[in-house]
Structures are given as C-alpha cells and as structure tokens.
Amino acid sequence: MTTNTGLKVVQPYLFFSGNCEEALNFYKSAIGAEITALMRFKDAPEQNPNMPAPPPDKVMHANLKIGQTEVMASDGCSSDGKSNFQGFSLSVAVDSEAEAERIFNALSPGGNVMMPMGKTFFAPKFGMLTDKFGVGWMVIVIPPGGHAPK
16 A cells, blocks of 8 residues: 655646636635635746637636635636536535525525535535536535534
8 A cells, every 4th residue: 555645635626718707706705715816817927838828817826715625716728618517516514504505595596406405314404506607516514423524
C-alpha cells in the first residue's frame, strides 16, 4: 500500500463558459459564499499562444468560500454560455432543518428540483437540485449523532 504524504486537498473547479461572475454573485447572495479571489484574463501577464484569446473581462480564476470549503471557478476559454456539469454534485451539510430549507430554496430559482427537501432514512432533511447554472447540489441536515463530511 502506498500513501500520498504530499496530498493536501482536492477541490472542485467549476467552468462556467462565460457566466462565471454571474454565478459567483448568485452564490454570494443566495448562500453567503465569499469570493476570496478573482482574476480576469486581462490581468494575466501573458496569454498562452496555443489557445484562442478569451474575452479580457471574463474570469480566468476565482476562489469561492462556501462554509469551510473552497471552490474554484472560471469562465474557461469558452464564452458560449454552455456549461456542462455532469457526473457530480456539490453537497452542503448543515445543522438545522431551517438552514437546509433556506439554502435549498435560495439555490432553486431558475433551476430544477430533482428531489424536494424531505425526511429520508439517512437524514432528517435531504434534497437535490440543479441550479440555474446547471450545477448539481445536494442539501442535507446532519443527522443526530452523525457528522458532516470532512
């Protein structure tokens, strides 16, 4: 068995294909996320000559703090507005049903609710949705005696 002693953290990196700044501001107002860094393509000291020049005002890199988690984001090199978030969801664990409902309802407008908030065999409240940007979210209340993901 081998161990990666140098491995520190795995972070999601979301590519919004042209509407990254709108998404960041949505998460800031909807769930209290904090934008901790934002760099536009025009801020780069040089452009990669092997890639097409992206719009200068689009987001090259951003960090978004949601609770204790850092999520990175970018417009990528595409500005067609066609983000393709498939095969994963961001999971938000909270301590209270009221907070779960608040977050779920804040992320829902313009999106698609796949599983409304409700009691399950594994949690007092759990729900799943895709927000208006196509990002999947699961919101869960930490069950009594349970723990939040680390």
